[in-house]
Amino acid sequence: MKKVRLRHLVQVNPLTRAFDLLSDDDELTFLPMEAVWSGSRLDTSHRRRKASVAVGYTRFQDGDVLVPKITPTFEAGRAVLIGGLIGGVGAGTTELHVLRPGPRIDARFLLYVVSTHGFLKFGAAEMYGVAGQQRVPDRYLRDLMISLPDLEDQRRIADFLDVETRKIEDLVSRKRHLVALLEERCDSKILSHVGASALVAGAAGEPTLPVRRLLAKVVRPPIADLGVVTAYRDGRVTARSLRRAEGYTLSASTEAQGQSVVPGDVVIHGLDGFAGAIGTSEASGNCSPVYHVCEPHNGGDSDYFGRLLRLLALQGYLGNFATSTRERAVDFRNWDLFGRIPLPVMPVDEQCEVGASIRRIRPLKELVERSAVLAAERRQALITAAVTGQFDVSTASGRNVTEGITA
Template identity: 45%
Template sequence: MSTVRLRHLAQINPPTPAFDRLADGDELTFLPMEAVWPGSRLDLSRRRRKAAVATGYTRFQDGDVLVPKITPTFEAGRAVLIEGLHGGVGAGTTELHVLRPGSQVDGRFLYYLVNAHSFLKLGEAEMYGVAGQRRVPDEFLRNLLVRSIPLDGQRRIVKFLDIETARMDQMVDLQFQFLEKLRERESAQLDLEIQRMMTEWGSIPFRRFIWGVDQGVSPQCDAIPAGDHEWGVLKVSSLRPGVFLPEENKRLPNSISPDTSNEVREGDLLVVRANTPQLVGSTAAVPRIRRKLLLSDKIFRVRLLSGVSPEFIAAVARGKRVRDLCAAVSNGASQSMANIRFEEVKAWPIPAVTSDVQDAFVKRVSDERARLNALQSRIERQFALLGERRQALITAAVTGQFDVSSASGRNVTDGVGV
C-alpha cells in the first residue's frame, strides 16, 4: 500500500485571495466555534462585514475542510466541509485549521478522512500546550501519511459513506426534533402555570421582592477554569434560563486577591446583564456549590426579601412575559451583545402569591425539568452511540478495512465494531 503526505493532496492553512478581493463593506459568513458542527447542525447564518474580520480571524472559502485545532473540540470530531458560504467566502475563529483540497483528492473524501478515529487519535497525541489549551499543530496535518487512493476509488468510498452516514444523521436529526418538541411543551406548560397564578392572585413589579443588588467585576483572568481550591470568576455562559453552570468560569490569577464580598453563595439569584440578545436576562438560582466563585461585571446578584424563593423568581423569569420584556429591551442591539438595566429588571411582573404557593410551583417545575433532563440524558447517550458507530464506519472505509464495493447495497452499520 503506497502512502502520501497530506500536504501533497491539500493546502494546509493557505491564503484566501477571494477574501482579499472583497470590499471592506461586503458581508461574508462568520463562524465562531459554537457554530462549527458536522451535518445539519453547522450554522452558516451569521454575517460580518469584511472590515470587522480583516485581522485576527481565520479565512476560508467554499470547498474547504475546517478542522478544529483546540481540545476538546478536535477530539469530538467536529470537522466540516464548507459549502454555501455567503459570497463563497467566510471568516471565523482562529481555532480552526483550513484544508483546501487539491486536484488529487475529493473534498468529501478529505472530510471523511479527518473524521476517522485513527486521524483523531494521532492528532490528539501530537497536541501541545497546557491543560485546557492544547492544540493540534499544522505540522501534524502537513506530514500526515494517508493512503494513496485514485480519485475514482475515493469517490466510491464517498458515495458509500454519504448513503450510510445519511441514515445515521437522519436518526440524530429526528431525535433532536423530538427533544426540541419536549422543550417547547415544557415552556408552554410553564407559561400556562404563570398565567393561571397571575389571573388568580394578580401580579406586582419585581422591585417589591427586592432589597438590594450587587454587580461584580471582571479582572484579567486565565482562560482555563479554576481548580477545586482556586478562585474563579463567573462567565456569562454560567447562566442559562433556570440553569446555573458553576464550571463555566475563568481562573483568578494568584497575583490578584479575591474580593470575597462578591463571592457567589447558595441561594443567590443571578441575572445576566450583558450577553447576546437571546440570553440577556437569563436568570437562575445558585444551588449548593463547592467551588470558590466570584460575581462578574456582566451578572447581577439580586438580594430578595425574606420569604421570597429565588427558585420561584428564576422559574417565572423563564416565562413568556419576562422573556418578551427582555427581548423588547434588546431590540436594536447588535447580534453579539445586548444589555439590560436593573431598572428594567425591577419592572418584571411577578405573581403575587404566598410562599407556600411559590414552593408548590417550584416543585412542579423542578419535577418536570428533572423528567426532561433524564430523557435528554438517554437521548444524548443514543447520540454518542450513533456517533461512535458513524466514526467506526468512516474509519473502516477510508483506511481500507473493508471493500466498499462489496458492502454497497446492504446495511453494514450494525456490523461495524465500536
C-alpha cells in the same frame, strides 16, 4: 494503497484571493466556533460585512475543509466541509485550520480522513500550549501521512459514509427534537405569563417585582476538595468535570475560591448571563464570585426562576438594564443593579408546576445526550473503518454497519 503526506494533496491555511476581491461593504458568511459542528448542525446563518472581519479572522471558501485547532473542539471531531457561503467566501474564528483540497483528493474523503480516530488521537498528542488553551499545530496537518485510494474509490467511500453517517445523525436529531418540543412547552407557559404581565401589557398587565424581592442572593464560603461548578450557555449549571470544557466563559480556577453552590441554587453569570449562562445548579461545588448565587423567596421554585431569567436574557430584556457592556458580554456583576430588574410575578403553585415539568425533562435530556455520545463513537468507528480500508464499502450492508444504533 499508496501513502502520501497531506501537504502534497491539500493547501494548509492558504490565502483566499476571492476574499480580497470583495468590497468593504460586501456581506459574507461568518463562522464563530459555536457554529462549527459536523453534519447538519453546522450553522452558516451568521453574517458580517467584509470590513468588520478584514483583520484577525480566518478566511475560507466553498469546498474547503475546516478543522478546529483548539481543545476540546478538535478532539470532538467537529471538522466540516464548507459550502453554500455567500459569494462563495467566508470568514470565521482564528481557531480553525483551513484545508483546500487539490485535484488528487476528494473533498468529502478528506473530511472523513480528518474525522478518523487516528487523526484525532495523534493530533491531540501534538497539541501545544497551556491547559485549556492547547492547539494543534499546522505542522501536524502538513506532515500527516495518509493512505490514498484512487479518486474513484475515494468517492465510493465518501458516498457510502454520506449515507450511513446521515442515518446516525438523523436518529440523534429526532431524539433531540423530541426533547426540544417538551422544553418549548415549558418555555411557552413562562413566556405567556410574561406577555400578560406589566412588562409587556403595561399598567393593565399582571404585577411585577424586582429580582431582589423574588430571589435572595446568598454567599457561602468555598469548600475545599469540591470541584468547579459552571454555568453553561445552554442553561445547564453543573460540575465542570461532568461536562465538556466549552460553552462557558473561563472565570473560575480549579482551586476552592469565590463561593460554594448547592443543588437547587439559581445561578446567574454576571458577565455571560446575557448569552444564556443562567440556570439551576445540579451539583455541589465552588464557583467564581462573578456568579450570583440565589435562593427563591417564599417557597418559589428555583427551576422556574432559572428558566425565566435565561429566557429573558436570550430575548435581550435583561440587557436593557445594563450600564456596562463589552464585546461579548453584558456586565451584571453588580447585584444592586441586577436586583432592581422587574420580573413578572407568577403564583407559587404555577411556578412549581412549571418547575416540575422542567425536572421531568432533565433525566430524559441526559439519556438522549448519552445516546448521542454513543452514536458519535459509532460514527467515528464507522468512518475510521471505511477510510482505512477495514471493509469493502461496495459490498457492505447498510443494515449491519449501523447495528447497535436505535431510535
